[in-house]
Amino acid sequence: xxxxxxxxxxxxxxxxxxxxxxxxxxxxxxxxxxxxxxxxxxxxxxxxxxxxxxxxxxxxxxxxxxxxxxxxxxxxxxxxxxxxxxxxxxxxxxxxxxxxxxxxxxxxxxxxxxxxxxxxxxxxxxxxxxxxxxxxxxxxxxxxxxxxxxxxxxxxxxxxxxxxxxxxxxxxxxxxxxxxxxxxxxxxxxxxxxxxxxxxxxxxxxxxxxxxxxxxxxxxxxxxxxxxxxxxxxxxxxxxxxxxxxxxxxxxxxxxxxxxxxxxxxxxxxxxxxxxxxxxxxxxxxxxxxxxxxxxxxxxxxxxxxxxxxxxxxxxxxxxxxxxxxxxxxxxxx
Numbered sequence: 116x117x118x119x120x121x122x123x124x125x126x127x128x129x130x131x132x133x134x135x136x137x138x139x140x141x142x143x144x145x146x147x148x149x150x151x152x153x154x155x156x157x158x159x160x161x162x163x164x165x166x167x168x169x170x171x172x173x174x175x176x177x178x179x180x181x182x183x184x185x186x187x188x189x190x191x192x193x194x195x196x197x198x199x200x201x202x203x204x205x206x207x208x209x210x211x212x213x214x215x216x217x218x219x220x221x222x223x224x225x226x227x228x229x230x231x232x233x234x235x236x237x238x239x240x241x242x243x244x245x246x247x248x249x250x251x252x253x254x255x256x257x258x259x260x261x262x263x264x265x266x267x268x269x270x271x272x273x274x275x276x277x278x279x280x281x282x283x284x285x286x287x288x289x290x291x292x293x294x295x296x297x298x299x300x301x302x303x304x305x306x307x308x309x310x311x312x313x314x315x316x317x318x319x320x321x322x323x324x325x326x327x328x329x330x331x332x333x334x335x336x337x338x339x340x341x342x343x344x345x346x347x348x349x350x351x352x353x354x355x356x357x358x359x360x361x362x363x364x365x366x367x368x369x370x371x372x373x374x375x376x377x378x379x380x381x382x383x384x385x386x387x388x389x390x391x392x393x394x395x396x397x398x399x400x401x402x403x404x405x406x407x408x409x410x411x412x413x414x415x416x417x418x419x420x421x422x423x424x425x426x427x428x429x430x431x432x433x434x435x436x437x438x439x440x441x442x443x444x445x446x447x448x449x
Contacts, residue, residue, distance in 0.1 A: 122186035125150035130313035190250030197258035214245040223390035269331020274416035280376035297378035300340025
């Protein structure tokens with residue numbers, strides 16, 4: 116097939132490009148060329164989706180069987196892109212997020228869950244908000260309807276991760292010593308390797324499946340203890356994980372999710388974080404590789420220069436990832 120990737124050079128987009136090329140598809144990537152190099156074998160078209168003239172140049176004389184949108188953040192931009200592609204692509208696959216659901220992370224979600232209130236025709240350049248993903252979804256549905264798929268993404272990790280949640284843990288554990296491990300080691304987690312996400316997204320396109328899919332690992336697929344133990348094994352470190360209860364961490368003003376990446380305390384606002392029901396995706400063929408494999412592959416990538424490509428900040432918010440060493444040691448000292 117002929118596939119257009121909006122993005123295609125960074126993390127999930129790169130995973131899509133690699134998977135599509137390995138399947139023999141003809142791949143066009145559309146990006147600004149600032150986040151990374153496009154993979155050999157793809158037709159790279161440079162441009163900014165916020166500029167109408169760049170979009171017009173992209174679509175001029177081209178048609179695709181499917182478009183995969185991994186870069187849509189603003190409803191206005193997604194609406195303009197979908198409008199131009201409506202008669203030039205057979206299928207529109209939009210990578211959304213569990214953030215689009217009104218009840219997440221406080222409660223469990225599935226495909227029937229209510230999404231946040233944001234119109235498809237929201238003005239351009241809106242300040243960052245989780246609701247924007249819901250508006251992007253509506254923009255796709257308005258123009259592609261039943262020819263679209265919405266993939267509500269869970270927590271992505273793996274090689275080429277730009278934020279640095281898993282990379283931070285790997286690098287901290289590699290330094291060894293007593294490591295502050297947060298909460299309950301048996302607390303369940305749901306993590307999905309970007310490569311598995313991309314393979315599933317392309318499977319849907321290959322099979323002509325549409326609709327909404329919560330796309331993450333099954334509930335209870337792994338635990339925080341298994342996740343950090345895999346980091347210890349991958350790095351070969353002598354690190355000692357010192358499990359510390361939620362109350363102690365909160366009393367020390369440790370910020371959930373960011374200072375100790377992916378830690379969610381047992382509090383009402385976080386109860387649904389790892390309870391996104393992905394059974395529909397599982398029934399449609401989603402398969403997630405073992406956590407240990409992704410952790411090992413990410414460590415190999417980091418040791419091969421990957422650290423230079425990680426921001427160690429929380430997405431568009433700019434919040435730093437990882438706890439300051441002195442603060443960690445003070446908590447460990449009791």
